[in-house]
Amino acid sequence: MAGMTAKRHARTIFAGLTTPLMNHSPPFGAAHVLYDSPDHKCLSFSSLVKGDGVQANQFLIIHKGHAAVIDPGGDLTYTPLTIEISRHVNLKHLDYVIASHQDPDIIASMPRWLMHTSATIVASRLWARFLPHLASSFVTDRLAGDVSERLMELPDKGSNIPFGDTVIKAVPAHFLHSVGNFQFYDPVSRILFTGDMGASMTDDADSPVTDFDAHIPTMRGFHQRYMCSQRVIRLWAGMVREMDVQMIVPQHGRPFAGKAMVNCFLDWVCELECGIDLLTPLDYRCP
Numbered sequence: 001m002a003g004m005t006a007k008r009h010a011r012t013i014f015a016g017l018t019t020p021l022m023n024h025s026p027p028f029g030a031a032h033v034l035y036d037s038p039d040h041k042c043l044s045f046s047s048l049v050k051g052d053g054v055q056a057n058q059f060l061i062i063h064k065g066h067a068a069v070i071d072p073g074g075d076l077t078y079t080p081l082t083i084e085i086s087r088h089v090n091l092k093h094l095d096y097v098i099a100s101h102q103d104p105d106i107i108a109s110m111p112r113w114l115m116h117t118s119a120t121i122v123a124s125r126l127w128a129r130f131l132p133h134l135a136s137s138f139v140t141d142r143l144a145g146d147v148s149e150r151l152m153e154l155p156d157k158g159s160n161i162p163f164g165d166t167v168i169k170a171v172p173a174h175f176l177h178s179v180g181n182f183q184f185y186d187p188v189s190r191i192l193f194t195g196d197m198g199a200s201m202t203d204d205a206d207s208p209v210t211d212f213d214a215h216i217p218t219m220r221g222f223h224q225r226y227m228c229s230q231r232v233i234r235l236w237a238g239m240v241r242e243m244d245v246q247m248i249v250p251q252h253g254r255p256f257a258g259k260a261m262v263n264c265f266l267d268w269v270c271e272l273e274c275g276i277d278l279l280t281p282l283d284y285r286c287p
């Protein structure tokens with residue numbers, strides 16, 4: 001792992017907004033630089049899942065001494081991710097661990113973040129009563145207060161999460177795919193971190209999509225099965241089109257960089273029948 005990862009140089013993938021960092025050496029390590037300015041950084045980690053788990057990206061936003069992790073994953077990624085994050089910020093100073101939804105590849109590591117950092121866990125209010133089931137009494141007995149005191153519950157309509165002198169916008173994406181689902185918009189980088197929306201199953205999650213048509217087969221099956229309905233997708237896409245989104249960065253696979261590619265994705269996904277659109281009585285027969 002060390003060989004592959006150490007040799008993978010961080011690089012900027014959105015040259016229009018960022019300082020070029022081609023061929024950058026460690027301390028960036030396994031980080032992939034999505035955005036970089038003196039006061040603000042967005043980093044992606046795409047190579048930390050080993051073994052049978054599905055490829056997943058984890059994200060770190062740093063702003064003037066503040067730091068937030070988005071969709072850190074489970075036990076599988078906790079240790080390598082904290083090693084990587086520690087290259088950039090002191091874990092003790094982490095402000096937030098933010099979860100788009102409740103899945104194992106999103107937030108199963110919550111107990112470890114509770115134990116080893118003072119970060120606030122941010123998630124939909126729909127999951128606030130369920131997430132404490134992840135934390136054993138071994139963990140909760142060692143916390144200063146209740147788990148609920150460490151949770152920030154997001155209301156269905158979303159909210160602005162305070163982040164130093166800026167915010168991280170929690171944007172509603174319910175039923176895409178989880179019933180209580182948020183995406184996170186960084187107004188500085190203008191990146192929308194979309195969780196499972198836009199996910200692709202590919203070996204190369206670092207580089208942005210260049211040939212959209214060739215990329216479709218890596219997304220179609222996942223979106224048809226995991227996303228709930230075309231009607232919801234269109235509601236969501238209408239909201240995103242009103243926003244200033246320069247990059248869509250999903251939690252699996254490759255990002256969509258630049259407005260032209262963002263629009264390619266929105267146009268495609270709006271035409272995709274999925275979830276309940278595709279179900280018939282044949283799908284509900286007792287085996």
Ligand SMILES: [Fe+2]
Nearest residue numbers: 101103177196
């Ligand atoms: Fe998910």
Ligand SMILES: [Fe+2]
Nearest residue numbers: 103105196251
């Ligand atoms: Fe996922």
